[in-house]
Amino acid sequence: MQQTTIIGIAGGTGSGKTTLAKKLKTAFSDEDVIILCHDYYYRAHDELSYEERTRLDYDHPDAFETTLLIDHLKKLRQGKTIYRPVYSFSDYNRTGDVVEVKPARVIILEGIMIFEDRALRELMDMKVFVDTDADVRILRRLVRDVKERGRSLDSVVRQYLETVKPMHEQFVEPSKKYADIIIPRGGHNQVALNMLINRVRSLLDE
Ligand code: CTP
Structure with a gap:
């Protein structure tokens, strides 16, 4: 069986992880390279009301079902197909749907917190941290959350100050030390x- 390479892309909210992951993926076929996001694995909270769900801390490691992600990555490495959860940012909950993900030679794993968990970190062959200034990140997040995630301006500001910023300082920023490569902007x-594309290309040629 061919080896699977897992490339982790971490960085603060709004840093451009998704853009980088998508641009890297575009250079290759769906059979060779896939993207998995830690965000898909935000926990379901069917026991809470919508209002209660909006108040949770989504920037703490416990907000994610990381054990399921680890299990899925191990299965993909064994050449097995997985069914990943689907998360709705506008409903603050899992939708109950799943998406089939077939194994690929290269898996790009993206998320704010992926270097924080040791077991998850140890699955990665290459760790990239996207380092973008905090003012640029919050501006991007504000626009995105209002336009794409159905949020109000007030709720984005409140959440940023109450949880996103302190948790970034406690968990995300310190995890930069685990990166192999730090990418500004x-x-x-x-x-x-281009360097990442060339690296993946040579991996696929091996
Ligand atoms: N989040 C939220 N509401 C939820 C679940 C998560 O607002 N119900 C937020 C968390 O506060 C966390 C963010 O989602 O900070 C994680 O996504 P983010 O990294 O901002 O988005 P990506 O597209 O993955 O990354 P980037 O902006 O770097 O492209």
């Missing part, structure tokens, strides 16, 4: 992107 750093 996120998805718009063409030189870094």
Whole structure:
């Protein structure tokens, strides 16, 4: 069986992880390279009301079902198909749907907190941290959350100050030390992107 390479892309909210992951993936076929997001594994909270769910801390490691993600990554490495959960940011809950994910030679794993968990970290062959200034990140997040995640301006500001910023300082920023590569400016750093594309290309040629 061919070996699977797992490339982790971490970084603060709004840093450009998704852009970088998508641009890297676009250079390859769906059979060779897939993207998995830690965000898909946010826990379900059917026991709570919508209002209660909006008040949870989504920037703490416990907000994610990381054990399921680890299990899925191990299965993909064994050449097995998995069914990943689907998360709704507008409902603050899992939808109950699943998406079939077939194994691939290269898995790009993306998320704010992926370097924080030791077992998850140890599955990665290459760890990339996207390092973008905090002012740029919050501006991007504000626009995205209002436009794409159905949030109000007030709720984004409240959440940022109450949980996102303190948890970033406690968990995300310190996890940068585990990175093999640190990429400034996120998805718009063409030189870094080209280096990653070349690395993946040579992995696939092996
Ligand atoms: N989050 C939220 N509401 C939820 C679940 C998560 O607002 N119900 C937020 C968390 O506060 C966390 C963020 O989602 O900070 C994680 O996604 P983020 O990293 O911002 O988005 P990506 O597209 O993965 O990354 P990037 O912005 O770097 O492209």
